[in-house]
Amino acid sequence: MDNRTRDKVFYITTPIYYVNDIPHIGHAYTTIACDTMSRYKRMKGFDVHFLTGTDEHGQKIQAAAEKQGITPQALVDRIHLNFKELWKVLNISNDDFIRTTEDRHIRVVQAMFKKLMDQGDIYKGTYEGHYCVPCETYVPESSMGPNQTCPDCGRPLTMMKEESYFFRGSKYVPQLIEYYEKNLSGVMPRIRYNEIMSFLRGEVRDQSVSRTTLKWGIPVPGDEKHVIYVWFDALINYAAAVGYLDNPERFQRYWPAVRHMVGKDIIRFHCVIWPLMLLALGLPLPRSVIAHGWWTVDGEKMSKSKGNVVDPFKMVKDYGLDPFRYFLLREVPFGSDGDFSEAALVGRINSDLANDLGNLLNRTLQMSESYRGGVVPAAGSGYDDILGSVLENVDAAMERFAFDEALKEVWAFIGRANKYIDETMPWKLAKEQDDPASVAALDKVLMNLFEALRLAALLVAPVMPQTAQRMWAQLGLEGDPLRELYDSFHWGMGSGTRVRKAEVLFPRIDIREWQKAREEKKKMEEEKKAPAAEHEPEIAIEDFKAVEMRVARIVKAEEIPKSRKLYKLEVDLGYETRTVCSGIKAFFTPEELAGKRVILVTNLKPVKLCGIESNGMILAASVKVDGNAESLTLVAPEGDIPLGSRVS
Numbered sequence: 001m002d003n004r005t006r007d008k009v010f011y012i013t014t015p016i017y018y019v020n021d022i023p024h025i026g027h028a029y030t031t032i033a034c035d036t037m038s039r040y041k042r043m044k045g046f047d048v049h050f051l052t053g054t055d056e057h058g059q060k061i062q063a064a065a066e067k068q069g070i071t072p073q074a075l076v077d078r079i080h081l082n083f084k085e086l087w088k089v090l091n092i093s094n095d096d097f098i099r100t101t102e103d104r105h106i107r108v109v110q111a112m113f114k115k116l117m118d119q120g121d122i123y124k125g126t127y128e129g130h131y132c133v134p135c136e137t138y139v140p141e142s143s144m145g146p147n148q149t150c151p152d153c154g155r156p157l158t159m160m161k162e163e164s165y166f167f168r169g170s171k172y173v174p175q176l177i178e179y180y181e182k183n184l185s186g187v188m189p190r191i192r193y194n195e196i197m198s199f200l201r202g203e204v205r206d207q208s209v210s211r212t213t214l215k216w217g218i219p220v221p222g223d224e225k226h227v228i229y230v231w232f233d234a235l236i237n238y239a240a241a242v243g244y245l246d247n248p249e250r251f252q253r254y255w256p257a258v259r260h261m262v263g264k265d266i267i268r269f270h271c272v273i274w275p276l277m278l279l280a281l282g283l284p285l286p287r288s289v290i291a292h293g294w295w296t297v298d299g300e301k302m303s304k305s306k307g308n309v310v311d312p313f314k315m316v317k318d319y320g321l322d323p324f325r326y327f328l329l330r331e332v333p334f335g336s337d338g339d340f341s342e343a344a345l346v347g348r349i350n351s352d353l354a355n356d357l358g359n360l361l362n363r364t365l366q367m368s369e370s371y372r373g374g375v376v377p378a379a380g381s382g383y384d385d386i387l388g389s390v391l392e393n394v395d396a397a398m399e400r401f402a403f404d405e406a407l408k409e410v411w412a413f414i415g416r417a418n419k420y421i422d423e424t425m426p427w428k429l430a431k432e433q434d435d436p437a438s439v440a441a442l443d444k445v446l447m448n449l450f451e452a453l454r455l456a457a458l459l460v461a462p463v464m465p466q467t468a469q470r471m472w473a474q475l476g477l478e479g480d481p482l483r484e485l486y487d488s489f490h491w492g493m494g495s496g497t498r499v500r501k502a503e504v505l506f507p508r509i510d511i512r513e514w515q516k517a518r519e520e521k522k523k524m525e526e527e528k529k530a531p532a533a534e535h536e537p538e539i540a541i542e543d544f545k546a547v548e549m550r551v552a553r554i555v556k557a558e559e560i561p562k563s564r565k566l567y568k569l570e571v572d573l574g575y576e577t578r579t580v581c582s583g584i585k586a587f588f589t590p591e592e593l594a595g596k597r598v599i600l601v602t603n604l605k606p607v608k609l610c611g612i613e614s615n616g617m618i619l620a621a622s623v624k625v626d627g628n629a630e631s632l633t634l635v636a637p638e639g640d641i642p643l644g645s646r647v648s
């Protein structure tokens with residue numbers, strides 16, 4: 001295969017996502033970035049292969065399945081669909097979706113493991129180290145967190161020792177360093193390249209690649225009490241998916257053109273372990289590993305406990321798919337950390353999308369309709385340079401995976417087109433249509449604007465496919481913009497096209513209404529979280545001491561025929577038995593109450609309830625909504641303490 005053909009092949013992968021995770025904005029971002037790059041390369045005429053998938057083995061899956069009483073396979077068969085569903089909603093154009101529990105993957109993992117074992121690059125030894133059970137990884141002392149905790153999840157580490165197979169990766173380190181020295185774009189961006197190089201120049205140890213403590217994984221060929229280490233297993237998906245075993249021709253076509261996009265937290269696996277494995281296997285190394293940053297939310301780290309995890313399904317529902325895709329790629333310089341905020345998203349929708357792009361389309365279509373009956377004038381009327389070098393600049397930015405810069409270039413172009421309207425003042429020309437010079441000038445302006453919009457639709461297509469299609473339809477163009485090629489674009493091709501009626505592309509969001517709705521929603525959520533605390537006035541310790549409370553046991557509970565809320569309780573204090581009426585009928589059956597130990601207020605003045613004298617009150621905690629208890633739990637002493645003991 002000659003080099004030119006090979007240059008027109010583009011294979012891109014997302015990491016395979018851990019199937020037990022709930023899909024969040026981080027997953028959405030990586031996958032949208034890969035999708036945009038795939039769509040862009042397709043429009044550049046490349047043979048693109050875009051792979052994503054799920055990582056389905058490991059300790060956590062095994063534990064989660066046990067808890068649910070199902071097999072791990074049944075569990076992953078169900079939950080991997082969360083990701084497939086999200087990719088559908090996000091309009092992801094992946095060509096393949098690989099699961100590590102698929103036979104096509106398992107066979108390749110075992111074949112590679114065996115090959116490395118046969119050639120002596122995998123050997124048996126003993127591994128001892130600080131292990132993080134949830135992360136399924138040994139943590140070297142140098143990177144442990146405070147008090148021997150996991151640097152990734154912060155949990156305490158366990159000392160573990162087991163028989164293990166090791167991969168002799170250290171042997172290939174000099175070769176890898178040499179490769180990166182010659183291939184500066186082997187790791188992108190540069191800050192990650194430097195990080196990897198300094199790691200490689202330190203001490204790189206052989207990797208433990210099997211476990212005996214784990215059941216849910218791929219067995220080591222010929223030694224079934226060992227299961228292949230999850231990372232070793234997972235990385236191989238990239239090669240398995242393009243036919244490493246089954247289709248050598250296909251593998252040879254796509255493999256040398258592979259780019260891995262990953263979060264910056266997993267670059268060591270992708271830029272050190274994986275290339276060392278490939279070197280040992282005698283396979284070409286990835287063209288690039290591209291590492292992006294992390295998302296914070298409104299300036300804070302995203303975490304489940306803070307409750308600020310951004311749900312991509314919800315964002316698409318609230319703001320639309322294309323604005324969400326646009327925002328993620330435009331807002332943050334690729335490779336850096338980004339901050340997600342709905343306010344910033346709304347800002348982008350109103351300015352970039354509604355104002356700049358939406359208005360350009362609207363104004364142009366309306367002028368075409370009123371001045372030329374909706375037909376784009378002939379190209380013979382000439383062309384003004386709105387284009388500039390947008391195509392070259394976008395291409396240069398995309399080569400660096402700088403999505404934000406590519407979009408800035410596109411929006412500069414859209415800005416020039418808007419400015420062109422202001423400068424040429426077509427509404428003025430339209431009033432002078434008995435002058436042939438003005439007729440020609442107006443023709444030219446309308447043709448140029450149409451062409452600018454046709455190109456704008458193509459340029460936004462990789463990021464906002466649906467928007468491109470809507471623009472295409474409104475411009476009255478045939479076919480699908482996503483199937484067009486940038487190289488075949490020529491200025492003036494659209495002459496004679498009959499445009500359609502202008503429709504609003506992106507409705508403006510009224511900021512005041514949006515803020516109001518947002519505050520109301522926030523208030524509602526907070527009320528749901530913590531029921532409004534009503535506080536009593538301060539009391540003195542003497543007041544508290546005046547309340548006599550003792551440990552008691554409910555002997556039996558009886559219904560009171562006339563009451564929906566009350567039970568008649570017989571309560572044993574050890575030194576005496578009392579009758580107490582208690583409003584807890586909605587929450588317990590008499591059987592549940594019999595024998596329960598409670599705290600009883602014993603010196604309350606007796607009251608008559610439903611004709612029964614009540615001598616005391618039992619303590620309970622409740623969640624109240626509108627003054628009514630919605631859930632309730634009895635307060636009980638911990639441990640064994642004699643009935644009648646005083647509570648203070």
Ligand SMILES: [Zn+2]
Binds near residue numbers: 132133134153155
């Ligand atoms: Zn951990």
